[in-house]
Amino acid sequence: MGSELDIVFGAFRLMGSAVNTGVSLWQKGQAKRGIQDLHDQCYADNVQHRRILQAQEYSGQLPMLKNEVLLCTPSREEIRLALLPPKKIGTMQSAIVSGGKAAVRNRSVFALVENTLAHDVPIIALHCNNENLVQTLSSGMYGSRINIVEQGHMSYNPFFGMKPSQISKMLYDTIPEQYKVGLGTRDVIGVMAEVIFARNMIPGPATMSSCPIFELKDLIGKMAGKGYLDQAKARRLTADYVSSQGEVRALSHFLTDLNSQLARLTNENGRDGCDINEAIKNRDAVLINVGTNSNDLVIALVIHHLKLLFDQGSQFLLLLDGIDLAKYKDLQELVIHNRTGYYLSYDDLYVSVGSDEKMFSTVVGDVGKVIIFSTASGFTSAQWSKYLGDYERHEPKDGINIGSQGVIGANVSNNYSVDIKREARVPPEILTQLQGNQACVYDGTSNTIMFVDIT
Numbered sequence: 001m002g003s004e005l006d007i008v009f010g011a012f013r014l015m016g017s018a019v020n021t022g023v024s025l026w027q028k029g030q031a032k033r034g035i036q037d038l039h040d041q042c043y044a045d046n047v048q049h050r051r052i053l054q055a056q057e058y059s060g061q062l063p064m065l066k067n068e069v070l071l072c073t074p075s076r077e078e079i080r081l082a083l084l085p086p087k088k089i090g091t092m093q094s095a096i097v098s099g100g101k102a103a104v105r106n107r108s109v110f111a112l113v114e115n116t117l118a119h120d121v122p123i124i125a126l127h128c129n130n131e132n133l134v135q136t137l138s139s140g141m142y143g144s145r146i147n148i149v150e151q152g153h154m155s156y157n158p159f160f161g162m163k164p165s166q167i168s169k170m171l172y173d174t175i176p177e178q179y180k181v182g183l184g185t186r187d188v189i190g191v192m193a194e195v196i197f198a199r200n201m202i203p204g205p206a207t208m209s210s211c212p213i214f215e216l217k218d219l220i221g222k223m224a225g226k227g228y229l230d231q232a233k234a235r236r237l238t239a240d241y242v243s244s245q246g247e248v249r250a251l252s253h254f255l256t257d258l259n260s261q262l263a264r265l266t267n268e269n270g271r272d273g274c275d276i277n278e279a280i281k282n283r284d285a286v287l288i289n290v291g292t293n294s295n296d297l298v299i300a301l302v303i304h305h306l307k308l309l310f311d312q313g314s315q316f317l318l319l320l321d322g323i324d325l326a327k328y329k330d331l332q333e334l335v336i337h338n339r340t341g342y343y344l345s346y347d348d349l350y351v352s353v354g355s356d357e358k359m360f361s362t363v364v365g366d367v368g369k370v371i372i373f374s375t376a377s378g379f380t381s382a383q384w385s386k387y388l389g390d391y392e393r394h395e396p397k398d399g400i401n402i403g404s405q406g407v408i409g410a411n412v413s414n415n416y417s418v419d420i421k422r423e424a425r426v427p428p429e430i431l432t433q434l435q436g437n438q439a440c441v442y443d444g445t446s447n448t449i450m451f452v453d454i455t
Contacts, residue, residue, distance in 0.1 A: 042394040042418060049391040050425050052449045093368025093444070094341045098349040098384075100373025104437055106133045107454055108371050109321070109345050110140065113285060116317055117142040121340065123285040124276065125319035126302060128292055129264070133321060137287065145282070149265060149274045150289035156265035157204035157273030158305035164193035167203055170308055174301045179254045184244030188251055191216060191241045198228045204273055205301065206266040209259035213252050216241055254297075261298045264291040276309070280316050293324040303330050310334070318342045325363070326354030336362060350380040357383065370442040371454075374434035381428035388442055388449060393423040425449060 097108045110133075116123055127133060138146045149156045159167050168190035175181050192211045196203045212219060217238055224234035265288070279286045290299050306318070307330065317340050325332050332353075335342050344363070346352045353359040364370060364387055372384050396418055426440060426449060434440065437453045 042396045046391070046393055049393070050449075051391070051447055052425065052451075094366070095343050095369040095371070096349060096364055096367055097343070097345040097371045098373065099347070099375040099380075099431075099434075100436075100439070102130065102347070103132055104373060104439075104454060105345050106130070106136055108439075109133060109319070109343065110136050112343050113137055113319070114140055114142060116343075117145055117283070117285060120283040122280045122283045122316040123319055124280075124306065124316050125285065125287045125321065126290055126299075126323050127287065127319075127321035128290060128323065130289075130321050134287055134289070137285070142285070145284040147274050147279050147284055147286045148289075149286060151264055151267060154274040155204065155206065155267050156262070156288060156302070157202065158276070158301065158308075159193075159203045159205075160273065160275040161277055162203075164190045164197065164203075167193045170304055171208070171301075174297070174304045175251075175254050176297070176300070179250050181250045181254070182244075182247050185247040185251050187240045187244040188213070188216075188247055191220075191237045194233070194237055195219060195223065195229075198223055202273065204266075205258060205262055209255045209262070211255075213248055213255070216248075258297045258301070261291070261295040264289050264295075265298065276305075277314070280309070280314050290323070293322075293327060296327070299323065299328060299331075303328060303334065306334055310338070315340045319345070321345045322347070323352075325352045325359075326356070332359065332363070348375055348377060348380050350383050351377070355379065361387070366444070368444050370444070372431060372434075372440040372442070374436075374438070375431065378428065378432060381431040384431055384440075385424050385426055385428040388424070388426045388440075390422045390424050393421055395419040395421065 095112050097105045097112075099105075113123060113125075134146075134148055134150075137143070138148060140146075147154060158170065162170070168186045171189050172181070172186045175185070189208070192208055192213065193203045195216065196207055196211065201207055220229065220234050220237050220241070223229045224231055229237070274286060276286055288302060290302060293299070309316070318334060318338050320331070320335070320342070322345070323331060325335070335344070349363070350360055353363060360383060370384075370387070375381055375384075431440060437455055439452055439454050441450050441452055443449075
């Protein structure tokens with residue numbers, strides 16, 4: 001009897017064990033499916049929160065967060081559209097290109113400029129010997145609307161359409177404090193401008209610099225004797241010159257120094273000057289080559305000219321390529337307050353604003369597109385990462401514990417939860433490790449990020 005009971009209970013135990021095993025496997029499968037669903041949901045939430053556009057294709061090795069494929073290989077037209085900021089009514093949204101090699105940045109700037117001219121918005125660009133950009137733009141679809149201001153092309157002349165009194169004020173405002181000129185300098189400059197006009201010439205930086213300032217009194221007398229000046233005007237000009245003659249030497253030093261920096265911007269006697277007012281009216285682009293950032297007198301003259309244009313109500317998009325924003329504070333103000341928009345192209349924008357976080361935030365705070373290429377500076381990458389913001393990252397935590405309970409049945413505990421933390425949308429190391437043509441493109445309107453190869 002005992003052995004029969006053993007057989008019965010043994011069979012019952014075997015049956016219970018089989019049931020227990022089946023139930024355990026089924027519950028374990030259910031737990032795994034639940035965990036997988038949790039992982040999928042967290043990934044979907046992270047993609048939505050991070051707002052980085054996913055791509056179907058992957059064109060190379062780009063360091064991304066785990067299990068993410070983000071580098072796409074769009075067509076040239078798709079790249080062009082990806083780079084362009086959306087247009088506002090009556091203006092263009094600003095854009096910034098920073099990092100990488102100049103040739104790669106120039107391709108991005110080319111797309112921006114072409115789009116701007118297509119919308120008939122005039123552009124004034126200041127650059128430092130960026131001949132590749134000049135050649136690229138002048139050979140493009142709108143090449144006939146590109147005014148190249150540098151030696152061998154058109155001279156820079158901010159005085160087109162100005163009266164002598166306007167010329168004297170603008171040039172006087174340009175003179176740095178180090179030259180210690182007095183207010184009478186304005187009168188001397190005005191006399192010089194009137195003498196040049198009387199000789200049937202258009203005053204320009206080069207003609208002003210070459211004017212015989214120390215012999216101006218004698219020159220006025222000779223011109224009056226030959227009928228170039230009437231006697232009344234000659235007496236007035238002579239009186240203005242004599243009353244301010246003590247300022248002549250300091251002004252001469254300034255004009256000599258200015259002339260030495262004008263080599264990249266003038267032809268002989270300032271011929272074929274670019275009428276920037278006319279270019280703005282025609283909705284063209286003007287590319288002004290200021291040479292280098294050490295040409296502070298020339299850059300100051302251009303800045304004061306731009307300020308005057310703004311004060312007169314002219315509207316144009318401002319493009320700066322490599323101009324040191326930390327050095328030229330007035331230029332920072334022009335960038336910030338230009339309602340028409342601005343494009344900035346720099347090897348390292350953060351360095352260009354003097355590594356000033358406040359100024360950096362101000363300049364990049366309201367732009368339509370930011371195109372970031374690689375940079376060797378960890379500080380710059382950290383600033384861009386901070387600018388791109390963070391997001392709410394959902395991280396799943398899971399575990400499955402399976403044990404037996406009683407004679408039959410199983411105990412399967414599903415321990416899974418979600419940790420939530422703030423994390424950078426694009427960590428600095430990703431920006432540091434971008435290669436060649438790879439760029440991180442931020443769209444300020446949609447608050448989305450994509451990674452593209454700009455070819």
